[in-house]
Amino acid sequence: MNSACSAQLTFAGMIARKHYFSLPLDYQRPDGEKISVFAREISSPDNCDKDLPFIVFFQGGPGFGAVRPAANGGWIKRALQEYRVLLLDQRGTGLSTPVNFASLSHLTSDEQTQYLSHFRADNIIRDAEAIRQQLTDNQKWTILGQSFGGFCVLKYLSDAPEGLAEAYITGGIPSLTRHADEVYQATYKRVLAKNQDFFSRFTDAQTLVKSLASHIESNEVILATGERLTIEMLQLLGINIGMEQGPESVYYLLEQALIDTPSGTQVNPLFLAHFCQLLDFNTNPIFALLHESIYCQNTASNWAAHRVRNEFAEFNYQADKPFLFTGEMVYPWMFEQFNNLKPLKQAADALAQKQDWPMLYDLDKLATNKVPVTAAIYSEDMFVEMRYSLETATQVGNLKYWVTSEYEHNGIRMDGEHILDRLITINRGEKLR
Incomplete structure (x- = not known):
């Protein structure tokens, strides 16, 4: 030795x-x-x-x-x-x-x-x-x-x-022993509670994020990594609100998201860069590819978080409803929106459908x-x-x-x-x- x-x-x-x-x-x-x-x-x-x-x-x-x-x-x-x-x-x-x-x-x-x-x-x-x-x-x-x-x-x-x-x-x-569906049914409820805590602590955060969401819907906003920023991607910032100091990081980012310029309101380049730093999907693809498989034993996940989300309609953004962040969830559309995940879309779909995962x-x-x-x-x-x-x-x-x-x-x-x-x-x- x-x-x-x-x-x-x-x-x-x-x-x-x-x-x-x-x-x-x-x-x-x-x-x-x-x-x-x-x-x-x-x-x-x-x-x-x-x-x-x-x-x-x-x-x-x-x-x-x-x-x-x-x-x-x-x-x-x-x-x-x-x-x-x-x-x-x-x-x-x-x-x-x-x-x-x-x-x-x-x-x-x-x-x-x-x-x-x-x-x-x-x-x-x-x-x-x-x-x-x-x-x-x-x-x-x-x-x-x-x-x-x-x-x-x-x-x-x-x-x-x-x-x-x-x-x-x-x-x-x-x-x-529990299936991924049960895990996400419980997790979405926890994420709802964290959203409530976040928006209660930062009383202007809902106004800030909805202004940003409205701008994203009306304008093409390109992130520092080259993707078009979507509402679904913005919701993914919620993975940080369940961490120590994470809510503060998200709030400070939202606070600086929009700036006034001679050409009108625009998304701050600082936001476009820091947003990418708070999400790891482009740099750590195993997380997106295999996250749901950690719950699979002789079963397929079949995109469990995506399916279970249908039971929680409040996460589907509407301009006249409160904005909610999602959490540690992986969705099939991520392999259509994140540049470094796009080449792995077919493999991701196959892994989600894989039924013969060994017992853990x-x-x-x-x-x-x-x-x-x-x-x-x-x-x-x-x-x-x-x-x-x-x-x-x-x-x-x-x-x-x-x-x-x-x-x-x-x-x-x-x-x-x-x-x-x-x-x-x-x-x-x-x-x-």
């Missing part, structure tokens, strides 16, 4: 090593096509020559690379007290054989569909286990999952608990789980239904949880040192400080 002390990369208060692993695209064909999976090992200068265990971070998403830390802070600061941190770029993200329209352009739509079907949590966990065996001489390690990373934690507990010493989840306990969770194995697990459940979470998280908590053995209203979905990003410390304390049965 090589020490991180030999690394040449240094950050404020941290030392890093890069790891690349050649792993099968399809574990049913281990001698077939390979992909590269990247992980960054972080140590503190005081501990880098010690043989400390790893804690592996599973990022939210799906479809986003691991955090790129610039300083020793947040949950990483707490973790480095007793671990080496491994920041895993899940397959298809970051430096792990990235998936995007350019990297898939040599494939037919059918080949794209087949290729992308290997990028769910099941293969992310197979990658992690292969990395553990190569990197640690088969020693157990600890895992931490945020949001979709929590789905990965439960998949790990279901498939390979023998590799785990402890497990932690923040904002990401999924239902083990072994309920019997999870019920008898022996690995100590502790989860933070955020009662006001817009992205994860608390009722379903609590339901799952009763189905997983040896799982303790902490329910709190202090944080939004991205709490670990805002107060990670405290959250991880509390979870570790609970998991080990120690007295809370």
Whole structure:
């Protein structure tokens, strides 16, 4: 086992090593096509020559690379007290054989569909286990999952608990059995509540956004990324109102959206640039392609969020009705409006219709789980239904949880040192400080 002390990369208060692993695209064909999976090992200068265990971070998403830390802070600061941190770029993200329209352009739509079907949590966990065996001489390690990373934690507990010493989840306990339709029926209600909070806090926001919507309907407005801005795209900003500091970001953007010029009212170029920065669909296509599949077990999603939206007519914008933002939903029209998704439309439709997704969770194995697990459940979470998280908590053995209203979905990003410390304390049965 090589020490991180030999690394040449240094950050404020941290030392890093890069790891690349050649792993099968399809574990049913281990001698077939390979992909590269990247992980960054972080140590503190005081501990880098010690043989400390790893804690592996599973990022939210799906479809986003691991955090790129610039300083020793947040949950990483707490973790480095007793671990080496491994920041895993899940397959298809970051430096792990990235998936995007350019990297898939040599494939037919059918080949794209087949290729992308290997990028769910099941293969992310197979990658992690292969990395553990190569990197640690088969020693157990600890895992931490945020949001979709929590789905990965439960998949790990279901498939390979023998590799785990402890497990932690923040904002990401999924239902083990419910269909995507049920998930979105609950989620739309949560999004409605977040809209109410947003427009109550920012009393002129409804006027601002409706003025912008009216302008968009009457004029061709082109975003910095080249797309025509539509009402549906504007509604997607709502994914941010369920985050800490997200409502403020959306409000300040709306506040600057329209400007008066000698030629009349126009959309501020600043808005056109910053709007693109608040949405990730052009840059992280796996999220749009595979988000609904994270709920699929021998079933197709059939664009669940799009279908369920018909039960919530208030989200269909009308000029004489209140404007509402949507949330963490993916819609088929996105593959007609976002430039970098357009080349993947046929594959997206095929993935939405795919019925033979493998089962994700072994309920019997999870019920008898022996690995100590502790989860933070955020009662006001817009992205994860608390009722379903609590339901799952009763189905997983040896799982303790902490329910709190202090944080939004991205709490670990805002107060990670405290959250991880509390979870570790609970998991080990120690007295809370």
